Amino acid sequence: MLLEGTRDTLYMTLCSAVAGYVLGLPLGVLLYVTGKGGLCPLPVVYRIIDIICNIIRSIPFLILLILLIPFTRFVVGKSYGSTATIVPLVICAAPYIARVVESSLNEVDAGVIEAARAMGASNIQIIFKVLLVEARTSLVTGFTITTGLLLGYSAMSGTVGGGGLGDIAVRYGYYRWQTSIMFITVALLIVVFQIIQMLGTKVARKLDHRKKSKQ
């Protein structure tokens, strides 16, 4: 059971992180590009995405989970279980990811972008060959943070039958007073979180060539 729970938790977390990035990464790039000082400032577009992101981010996840039940049912066919949980997780994560990506891209030195423009790079080339490459360390760090957040949220979805470790903790640990199972699930969550964080940090460091000389 615990093994299954761990598997479900990983499934939910990773799937929603990946799907969240499919939505959130382009959105983040769009925020950066249309933002003030971006490659192609479009204040109206920026404001619209900005407001949508803020609205979704300001809704507590548990409420969003319930609000989205009809939508989830429409997409997956049912409103409970780990696959169903992925839908609200993605909706919740995408705007968050968009923000994280935007701030990563903002860190890229404006001078490097100017140099690329001076070499005749198009905006698309600047996005793919300069921005996303130069910001990759920060992007990976952002991915790790987001995945950690989704792990927590996936556990939270356990309260409404979301499956995974959170579900087990609530059903056995809370409703049936089996404290030992509660502790074990919490311990497992901690271990999973640590592994994700460790891997993320390692990959980020490996990809970073900026500080190599000091190692």
Next chain:
Amino acid sequence: MSEIEIRNLTKRFEVEGNEIVALNDVSLSIEKGDIYGIIGMSGAGKSTLVRTINYLERPTEGSVCINGVNLETLSSKKLREARAEIGMIFQNFNLLEQRNVLGNVCFPLELKNVSRKEAKERAGELLKLVKLEDKEKAFPSQLSGGQKQRVAIARALATNPKILLCDEATSALDPQTTASILALLKDINEKFGITIVIITHQMSVVTEICKKVAIIDNGKLVETGRVEDIFESPKSDAARELISGKSIRYTPVKNLTTNKIIRIVFGENSAYEPVLANAILKLGQPINILKADTRNINGKAVGEMLLGLPEDEKAREDIIAYLRETGLSVEEINDYAG
């Protein structure tokens, strides 16, 4: 036809509701193969000016023509192609931190979809030219400032540009490294006939390698001409200020008001003659040396002196006339405060 032709260029910025005129009716022609210096104090508008040459900055009014093509008329695709024909290097090098040296030099070629193999070959040649062939695999963070600028130069030359723009390219470097980078630029100019435009606030950079110079002050072009001529007889306050290296204009003149001061510049021929000693002996008048300096301008030794002359008007005129007779350029300075 000049290679770079800037006509009546004006650039205005809006900063928090206030309009700032960065460039005011600037006209400038730069000939093919020139090393052209554009010098001015910080904030004078020179960086904006160099950015209009490749249209990173669009002028508010006026035009920029490169080899007769007005950049304003180009589509954005054609403009990008035109930019690839103009290399540019920067004060902060602006290398891609996540790419190694070879990757950086290949970058502009990748943008033009040159094959990987061809790009690597070209990059190899360029790294040899800038004497960094052993650093191919190094990342920018492992290089010194001078090495980074060499990589930036190799990168700027990758697409075989006809023009190289240098925006304060040596301002972040120490004097020795500056000299070696300038020597490299001169070498490139001679080898490939590339027109080089150098933006700087250091007069020493201009005198070291530039053939012609434009002086820009408060968004206005105040003086243009051959470096020797401007160094010998600067006509504008800004030029005098940049040559003397200190602010002449705004310093209150107190202790030296009674002294009459002249600036003399002597070239190769007169540098060996004891002109001053002769003047003193011949005219029997005291001459006070306030400042003396020699500089190397395009390989020629040029000396500069500031002299304090006696109060007596007749004696002063005699001295000036004598100095002029010996072939020196003499200029009266009225508001020097040493």
